[in-house]
Amino acid sequence: DTAVSQTPKYLVTQMGNDKSIKCEQNLGHDTMYWYKQDSKKFLKIMFSYNNKELIINETVPNRFSPKSPDKAHLNLHINSLELGDSAVYFCASSQGRPAYEQYFGPGTRLTVT
């Protein structure tokens, strides 16, 4: 059983395009996250939702917009993609706050050309 799943796994697109990444968790957790891992392997939080409410919103360009239709889903939409957006994006989930233990998805490798 997949705990946290993301689609797509790979995404190659051109600058200026708009794309979305989807995330779903079947763990019954109430909190979900988006992280960005750059080429230097730093994993940085971007957003977090708790029970569909945005609770963490880091300094991220407003071209990035998360949406949580329900507790089990958290999507990430990116407008006007730039070269610097190329990275691996991870979705994660946890139960309760603070996040004692987070479960990560397999990641989406985004390449902007």
Add this chain to the structure above:
Amino acid sequence: SQKIEQNSEALNIQEGKTATLTCNYTNYSPAYLQWYRQDPGRGPVFLLLIRENEKEKRKERLKVTFDTTLKQSLFHITASQPADSATYLCALISSNTGKLIFGQGTTLQVKP
């Protein structure tokens, strides 16, 4: 500014030896510290959590220490195996924001 530092150089050890990884932090007062394992092309996997009032935590061949005076955590893998080869990430929970802040990770290579 707040910083978490892990040795960016890869750690190479012989199978059967104990691997010791270091995580140092500054300008934090974390209530909890976590260690994750990340394999290439995969998401991080939670290994251990240690609280500020705990000196040491063990799980099978893994041991974590947490010294809030030194602002340091050590992560040990005893009787290391080639299957332990991966990148290990240290993460702190900021008591102010509840956010999980990650170090850049240390890559461990265990040679047979």
